[in-house]
Amino acid sequence: MQIIILCLLILISDTSENSSALYVVNVERNGKIIYTWKGNQRNTHIGLYDRQTKQNEHLYMFERDLHIISCSVNSERTLLAVSFRQYTEEERVSRLLQSVSKYLTLLIEIHPINNVRVLKAVDSCVRVQFLYPDEGRCTSTESRLLLASEDKYIEQFDIHVVAEEEHKVVIQNSGQLPRARVADDLIWAQWDMMEQRLFYIVPKLESHLDISVHDTRLKLVNFGYDYCQDREVAPKSLNLQVFTSKAGGLCVCCSLASDIPDEITYSIYFLHKGYNKTFTVSLERAETHQLKEVAFLNLDYYVAAYLPGQFLHLLNIQHPDLLCYSLFLTGEDARVDMLPSCSIQSPLVSTVLDCCAGSIYAVSISDTALLQFLRNSKQDSERLAALHCALLCVGSTTDLETQIIWWISENLSTCHTFDPIQEFIIASLYCRMCPEMHNLDKLLPYTSLLDWIGVIPGVTCATDIISLPILGVQNSKGFWDKLNSNLESVKYAEPHLHYHNNVLRREWLNLSEEKEERRTTAYLRNILENAKKVLSHLDTWDCEERLTPLFQEEDYQQQLLMGLMVSQLKDHLMRHLQYVGKKKIDQIVLDYVANLLNLIHRMMKEVWRRYELHSCVFCFDKRGSAAEFAVFHIMSRILEAANGMCLPLPPGFHTLHLGLGVRCLPLHTLLHYIDTGVLHLTEVCVRKLLKDLDNTEKNEKLKFSIITRLPEALGQKVYQFWNHPVNANFIARKYVKLLLQKLGNGQCSRPVPERHSVPVEFLPLNYLTNTLAGIENQGLHPCEKEDHVNTRFVEETALRHTMMLLGLKYS
Structure with missing residues (x-):
């Protein structure tokens, strides 16, 4: 079983010559892939593959057999920067070329193919990367090019072009191009193509991260891919990578050296949360000669730490606080067939580059594999992580929700450290609502758990508080705005921002116990009006979808809870989202509570359909079947889950539950469930029971037992339906x-x-x-x-x- 699915992205075809092996040398911001191959005359070709159109474009050809190290094309595809090795050291000695530079970096006009300009002729390797403007920006006459050298510096070239006759584009200045140093004395640098950001580490700057940077070789990440050089991992290079997410997550992933041969240690610094987690994994097969360094993959909502043949660890970026949201896979579950055991990188979100073969893959988490893993899991930590991964990362679909509901109905008694019904409802609501608005994810609950003290076999985790990064970005937008929002949330104790039901439960109990004459206040009228608005959201449901007899009666207590939830959730959001406006918040809150009722109805509908129940649950002349008893048990667990989080239930739920209880339970058990509050006496069900059952001795005993337990107000309404001396x-x-x-x-x-x-x-x-x-x-x-x-x-x-x-x- 494989959690991660890969699809080969680069499919090169229709080349003009019989080509040899193809190698990816770079991925640009627009997702286009630069690759190289050798023709039948040993010419070196450079091509561009468009992932969207599936088309290839030939960019340039060298009439020599060259080893391309790095290559980048500007957004207008008018300039090409290429770095390649001219000769090996042995070739220079044999040809007496000691004075000739080992490496050459060129800037080439390719629209049309015209002039070639030498940028660098040195003995150290150079990587090149064009900067891309924001999407939608008009074509510019200026291009910026980064050069990263193995001599531990990065500089930027500013290149101006002009259009001449016949649509020729040429570099404007014939002299030396303007350039500026970006950084010196580097030991590590990473280029983020999608967001056009440069991360780097220099020893002279103070580092708040507990990472040893002494005596390390320079390592450049995402500055092109030299498939020959990347075959072997440099023994003293820093295995570190920075990942960002759409929701403003900023993570530093680092693999640390371990003195124990059968252990691997790596740290994830969640800079947007203010802490880091260091994991130590005991390997199942400590074959040292086969071990490679841990590879880190960016899956946007997750960061994956991957060691081929050993483990695959998916870490939740948005909610890394509880370890049970991290999916740790070993053995066959962690196998990814298409990825080799050599060096791999993650240049873009949800992509993997095989540095040895020069192939790039799209990466996704398989919902089918997740469901299979969920069914086969024996530990609560695995079940909870798989459940959240399916709902929050893969995304809720009708089929996926159906499969999860079926799994829940079969595993109600197997989960001991969490309630699967509560997690399904809360996580599904979080997934549905949070995309509507930025910062909503910090205010709505994403789990029913306050803490988790379980363990993951073979893994130890240490958590340390780290300093929050200080942002110096002016007029921040996009990622930087979201990151700053995350940092502000941490400063103001983020866990307290999430909506909680403590006040709701207390207020609901107070209102429920008030006398009838006090229920006409303006406050109470407003609460009930909120409930009517929620229910009006559900009136568009097709009657054919109502396999279960819900939403067919009024339930004062549940309407009271609905209205209170609307009122208190609205107050909670207004305190933190004043800039949104009351009208928008009203809509969000109504949608949230309506979706909550919809999810419970959805669970009931799927269970009803699975056990093939019909309206016979309200015929009290026969005993219930095994299927009805199973549904009764599931409804009892739904009720328990709702009570635990003070969540409203659809009107008619208690009537349906009581009807199943009358059919399925012996009298003493039925009365015990009523006395303990598991079953609630409703007017609809009691009235039908009194009218439909004849007055046999057994039925008289049942009716009298029910009558004596009715609240006074309800009793006055239904006594008349039983014409009997008792x-x-x-x-x-x-x-x-x-x-x-x-x-x-x-x-x-x-x-x-x-x-x-x-x-x-x-x-x-x-x-x-x-x-x-x-x-x-x-x-x-x-x-x-x-x-x-x-x-x-x-x-x-x-x-x-x-x-x-x-x-x-x-x-």
């Missing part, structure tokens, strides 16, 4: 209790009149009915809306129940 007895007792409470409150002051119309001489009952009649006569009737409930109803119910207990007939 229910009448219960209603009568409730009526007596209410009247006697009024009597105890001193609301009855006149003497109770004698009653002579009672047909049965039963003195305790006679006294009770006289007392109740007196209270009724004072206008303290507690059930005006239910005229059939009065003292006469109480009297008849008591007599009927007494006769039933004595086994006598009541006429």
